[in-house]
Amino acid sequence: MGETAFKLSARGRKIADWDIDWNCVDCGTNTVPSVDMAEFERSGAFTLDDRCEVYWVRKHVWHLAGNPKGSLCIGCLEARIGRRTKPKDFPRYDPHIQNIDAALNDPSWPATPRLLARRG
Numbered sequence: 001m002g003e004t005a006f007k008l009s010a011r012g013r014k015i016a017d018w019d020i021d022w023n024c025v026d027c028g029t030n031t032v033p034s035v036d037m038a039e040f041e042r043s044g045a046f047t048l049d050d051r052c053e054v055y056w057v058r059k060h061v062w063h064l065a066g067n068p069k070g071s072l073c074i075g076c077l078e079a080r081i082g083r084r085t086k087p088k089d090f091p092r093y094d095p096h097i098q099n100i101d102a103a104l105n106d107p108s109w110p111a112t113p114r115l116l117a118r119r120g
């Protein structure tokens with residue numbers, strides 16, 4: 001287990017607004033097993049570790065995957081699009097355009113080894 005934990009307060013609140021289901025819609029894997037949902041509901045903050053697959057991909061990639069309403073683990077996303085994802089599929093946060101969703105791709109945030117290998 002990764003010891004590094006990150007609190008995403010303001011960002012977490014934004015994520016809460018999505019009313020997202022964190023289980024992969026294809027295989028049912030919980031993409032955020034480290035998150036205490038009660039704490040998340042209460043404070044909007046949550047903790048990621050190296051079991052988590054939280055990411056944001058460019059619109060055309062999600063579109064290729066069929067625009068699922070919910071989450072996909074990276075393995076199921078790649079199965080749907082028929083190829084491995086690569087760093088350019090994961091937009092970086094840009095303060096000029098305030099793409100807050102892309103903050104999920106911050107390279108300093110913990111993720112599963114396979115997501116780290118793709119996202120960079």
Ligand SMILES: [Zn+2]
Nearest residue numbers: 024027073076
């Ligand atoms: Zn999956």
